[in-house]
Amino acid sequence: MSSVPARTGRQRQRYEDNLRLVSGCIPYRWRKFNTDLMGETEEIIEVLMVSSPKRDDLVFPKGGWEDDETVTEAACREALEEAGVKGILREIPLGIWEFRSKSSQDLCVVEGGCRGYMFALEVTEELNTWPEQKNRARQWLNIEQAFRLSRYDWMRNALEAFLRVMAEDRKLDEKEDQNIELEAPSIIVADVPECQSISPNCYKISSTMQHHGMPPSANLLSCATQEIAIHFGY
Template sequence: MSSVPARTGRQRQRYEDNLRLVSGCIPYRWTKDNTDQMGETREIIEVLMVSSPKRDDLVFPKGGWEDDETVTEAACREALEEAGVKGILREIPLGIWEFRSKTSQDLCSVEGGCRGYMFALEVTEELETWPEQKNHARQWLNIKDAFKLSRYDWMCNALEAFLRVMAEDRKPENQDQNVELEPPSIVEDMPECQSMSPNCYKRSSTMQHHGMPPKANLLSRATREIAIHFGY
């Protein structure tokens, strides 16, 4: 059972340009799938989303970035509190998005605006119980379903940036794109990770920050290479 209570209140909340600063992540894992046309098992990527209290939708774990933690520590904390997962966090954000709260009961600031930093988190541990379990049920989804259930443009943008990072990671030099790629090894990656907190590790990366993709029908714009890798 998790002994770490969820943080409440906004006494330590960070603000910038009159926007509430938010940090979150897209938790992911590699899993086996038996839908290959040749009858062979392949590996696909799944992402974790959580339910919203009092609303009929799914979101990625995220929450306020507080003044006693780094933005990456905040992302790890939110993943633990809302989704009950720990893992390896990529230190470069997938992007920074500004969005407005849709309900007056959940205002991000006086004007309802948020500036959110999103990261990719490779899940290495799922807890049986977690601090906000009563308010947030978790669900693993394939990429296609995650796009369908992402009701906001910024969530789709974050997913697309996530897929591009994953595709780049899984493409060794001189590797033919039609060959199935093996997932990165958690054991091999751990020595490269810098311990951040009991919740996760931070993986250093030389990958460029992808920033915010333009708004569009993101699923239809996904490249053929990404579609091959992630099965949609």
């Protein structure tokens, strides 16, 4: 069983402009996918969603940002507590969204307003047990499924921002591959930045550190519909 209990209560909760501050993430992974009977494979991206207690929907891990942690630490903690995953967190948020809770059990303040910071988390470890396991089931989904199951507009907007970040990464990967072909294949270890630990649950990487030691990510929208790909201009 997980030895780290989930935080409860709102004694340390942060508020701003009469809104409850929330931090969360879109956990993701790259998975090999067989494309045909000849054994050809490609990488597809999947995102992780969790069930909501007492409601029939799926959401991304998120929760209150408390006054003894940074916003990135809060995102990592929520990923561990709600989804049982650890990983590498991108320090630049996908965006900041203001939204209103849809149920009284999930009210942010009396008026139900939240200001949420969402990040992208590349999952490196998936735990067998986690603090909220009894109340939340997790499910890996392709991009098309995630869009279809996202109940709220802000979740779909966060997914759009996530796709733009992944697409930009793909362009940078392709550019780096071209540079590697032109340059001598030598690496000075001291010049390769390391991920910075922000908590026992995850690491963070800046926008200039995202590609070291990571394989090129191929065909971002290979499992999304053609309509989604056209919609985002990829």
